[in-house]
Amino acid sequence: MTEGWVKVEAGGGEELLLQVGGIWDARNVTRLDPQLRGLGPAANITLDLSQLERLDTAGAWLLFRTLKEYRNRGGRAEVTGLTTSIEAMLEQVAANDTPAEIEPPRPNALRAMVEDVGGGAVDVVIEAKQQIAFLGLLLETLARSIRHPSRLRLVPLVHHMEQVGFNALPIVGLISFLIGVVLAYQGATQLQRFGAEIFVVNLIAVSVLREIAILLTAIVVAGRSGSAFTAEIGSMVVNEEVDAMRTLGLDPMEVLVLPRVLALVITLPLLAFFADMMGLFGGMLMCWGALDISPALFLERLQDAVSPWSFWVGIIKAPFFAFLIAMVGCLEGLRVTRSAESVGQQTTRSVVTSIFLVIVVDALFSIFFATVGV
Amino acid sequence: MEPVIRIRGLRTQFGDQVVHENLDLDVRQGEILGIVGGSGTGKSVLLRTIIGLNHPAAGTIEVFGQNLAEVSPAERLAVEQRWGVLFQDGALFSSLTVAQNIEVPMKEHLGMPARLRDEIAALKIAMVGLPPEAGSKYPSELSGGMRKRAGLARSLALDPDLIFLDEPTAGLDPIGAANFDQLIRRLADNLGLTVFMVTHDLDSLNAICDRIAVLAEKHVMVVGPMVEMLRHEHPWLREYFHGPRARAARPQAQERAQEIGNEMEVKLNGD
Ligand SMILES: Nc1ncnc2c1ncn2[C@@H]1O[C@H](COP(=O)(O)OP(=O)(O)OP(=O)(O)O)[C@@H](O)[C@H]1O
Numbered sequence: 001m002t003e004g005w006v007k008v009e010a011g012g013g014e015e016l017l018l019q020v021g022g023i024w025d026a027r028n029v030t031r032l033d034p035q036l037r038g039l040g041p042a043a044n045i046t047l048d049l050s051q052l053e054r055l056d057t058a059g060a061w062l063l064f065r066t067l068k069e070y071r072n073r074g075g076r077a078e079v080t081g082l083t084t085s086i087e088a089m090l091e092q093v094a095a096n097d098t099p100a101e102i103e104p105p106r107p108n109a110l111r112a113m114v115e116d117v118g119g120g121a122v123d124v125v126i127e128a129k130q131q132i133a134f135l136g137l138l139l140e141t142l143a144r145s146i147r148h149p150s151r152l153r154l155v156p157l158v159h160h161m162e163q164v165g166f167n168a169l170p171i172v173g174l175i176s177f178l179i180g181v182v183l184a185y186q187g188a189t190q191l192q193r194f195g196a197e198i199f200v201v202n203l204i205a206v207s208v209l210r211e212i213a214i215l216l217t218a219i220v221v222a223g224r225s226g227s228a229f230t231a232e233i234g235s236m237v238v239n240e241e242v243d244a245m246r247t248l249g250l251d252p253m254e255v256l257v258l259p260r261v262l263a264l265v266i267t268l269p270l271l272a273f274f275a276d277m278m279g280l281f282g283g284m285l286m287c288w289g290a291l292d293i294s295p296a297l298f299l300e301r302l303q304d305a306v307s308p309w310s311f312w313v314g315i316i317k318a319p320f321f322a323f324l325i326a327m328v329g330c331l332e333g334l335r336v337t338r339s340a341e342s343v344g345q346q347t348t349r350s351v352v353t354s355i356f357l358v359i360v361v362d363a364l365f366s367i368f369f370a371t372v373g374v
Numbered sequence: 375m376e377p378v379i380r381i382r383g384l385r386t387q388f389g390d391q392v393v394h395e396n397l398d399l400d401v402r403q404g405e406i407l408g409i410v411g412g413s414g415t416g417k418s419v420l421l422r423t424i425i426g427l428n429h430p431a432a433g434t435i436e437v438f439g440q441n442l443a444e445v446s447p448a449e450r451l452a453v454e455q456r457w458g459v460l461f462q463d464g465a466l467f468s469s470l471t472v473a474q475n476i477e478v479p480m481k482e483h484l485g486m487p488a489r490l491r492d493e494i495a496a497l498k499i500a501m502v503g504l505p506p507e508a509g510s511k512y513p514s515e516l517s518g519g520m521r522k523r524a525g526l527a528r529s530l531a532l533d534p535d536l537i538f539l540d541e542p543t544a545g546l547d548p549i550g551a552a553n554f555d556q557l558i559r560r561l562a563d564n565l566g567l568t569v570f571m572v573t574h575d576l577d578s579l580n581a582i583c584d585r586i587a588v589l590a591e592k593h594v595m596v597v598g599p600m601v602e603m604l605r606h607e608h609p610w611l612r613e614y615f616h617g618p619r620a621r622a623a624r625p626q627a628q629e630r631a632q633e634i635g636n637e638m639e640v641k642l643n644g645d
């Protein structure tokens with residue numbers, strides 16, 4: 001067996017005679033294709049196939065296309081040296097010669113850009129509307145479950161609490177601890193200049209308890225669990241599992257969304273509390289090691305520095321953040337269309353949106369707390 | 375002639391569950407082999423094991439004379455380019471259009487220029503009986519039967535020597551299924567294609583399979599042409615091939631086989 005080849009046996013003038021031989025299969029056509037395009041000005045073509053050893057559909061397509069080109073130009077196109085199997089192959093290709101669409105038609109670049117911008121703007125509005133509608137639906141489902149607590153799905157609830165709460169303890173704890181350490185160190189170097197090292201305790205306590213612990217926890221949870229919610233629910237949409245659920249009379253809001261939202265609303269305050277403790281612990285160790293503020297002194301200062309409200313301001317925000325993260329995570333999951341790509345897109349979107357919303361709501365809380373003076 | 379696939383003493387298991395035990399099977403060059411067996415007897419697993427997606431616990435599998443467990447990655451790739459696989463549910467890439475799906479192997483393995491790829495993709499789309507508009511559709515926009523055809527078109531992209539089909543006609547309308555059968559028969563005849571086909575479709579088995587292998591009791595219980603299956607005394611086989619659905623399918627299938635035969639004769643005489 002030899003690689004496919006094509007030779008011009010007699011060229012020039014009106015008649016072109018091509019000798020074709022060897023193996024004409026998919027592996028050879030890349031090489032043969034350019035040789036058959038633009039064969040020159042002859043009017044008529046004859047292909048001698050007597051030395052062809054093997055022909056598959058890809059090879060047959062090249063031959064057929066060449067013959068067709070000459071025929072369409074009004075010339076004669078002939079084949080000699082046919083065997084039945086080669087003829088069958090050529091016939092098969094001829095029978096299936098219909099150009100197909102490859103990609104959906106694309107508008108020109110400028111128009112596509114304008115469309116993109118417009119589409120993006122409309123999307124924001126649509127998404128906002130969907131979020132509000134989803135919020136309503138979620139609250140309704142919640143109200144229904146409160147009236148009929150037996151409909152609440154306890155096993156998934158506990159499972160999700162473990163996933164989003166318990167399993168997040170190490171990473172949340174570690175990050176808060178390190179932030180406590182960093183704050184103590186940075187605060188100390190600044191405050192030492194005024195001889196006011198001792199106030200580093202106030203700095204740590206107020207910033208960790210009011211803002212940092214809860215914000216960091218919310219961001220970690222959005223990245224960890226919000227994205228997981230979207231991906232889980234999204235893959236179920238891709239597999240038509242959510243549709244199946246609906247046809248079986250199960251409400252996806254009740255089965256999928258509510259347990260996740262409740263799990264996060266219950267566990268995020270606990271995680272925030274844990275983060276508070278770890279942050280303070282990190283700060284305390286650093287104070288002890290670097291500033292010679294003993295733990296006893298640290299705790300004493302701590303009691304002076306913070307009112308219970310400093311602590312509650314942080315914790316109160318947690319359920320709200322949790323609700324936002326879980327809601328966005330589930331909504332984006334349900335918005336997945338039936339492709340793998342869309343799962344990825346919605347997951348990214350879910351994380352970005354929920355972190356954005358958490359920070360916006362945090363700002364609103366700051367204004368609120370400043371106004372009421374705590 | 376050396377068989378295209380040779381399986382000896384195959385054993386596959388998932389944890390404690392043994393799916394195949396001491397399974398032997400030869401697939402001959404150029405034949406269409408139908409694999410039948412009850413649900414869960416391991417037909418899909420056998421297919422996946424041959425193409426290397428599952429690792430056998432024991433035994434050897436040779437494809438084109440090469441033991442795939444022992445060859446180098448480059449040799450393996452060369453063998454992989456000689457086969458095409460149609461999975462049970464199509465397994466198309468959801469982010470690509472049908473035509474782009476078909477072009478994936480041409481682009482990755484053969485580096486074909488885009489224009490030629492488009493031409494050949496269009497040819498394959500027509501060959502499997504999809505309408506030209508289907509080329510620019512995404513898998514999520516297709517019906518189940520169309521996804522199957524698109525999957526077949528992709529498995530035929532490189533004009534393989536061997537093709538694995540997992541229930542190709544399940545979910546097709548009867549006319550579509552009959553066309554599909556004939557398409558496979560024609561490809562097998564014209565291209566010298568060897569076909570390894572898992573199917574429950576008695577019409578397909580009747581109309582196009584050269585031989586049938588029955589998977590039961592963890593191994594290949596019988597292999598042979600349809601007539602042999604019909605004669606066999608094993609109770610499961612009797613029920614499978616003589617049950618109510620089989621009786622309904624057979625006369626039609628025989629008629630159709632006759633028709634195909636006639637068609638071919640006409641063609642041969644006409645030339
Ligand atoms: N990844 C896996 N892990 C564990 N068990 C598996 C796995 N894949 C298959 N099995 C088991 O192997 C057995 C054979 O499965 P297989 O999918 O091959 O059945 P089949 O013969 O193709 O059935 P069907 O006709 O319904 O498609 C089944 O009992 C199944 O539970």
Ligand SMILES: [Mg+2]
Nearest residue numbers: 417418419462
């Ligand atoms: Mg199967």
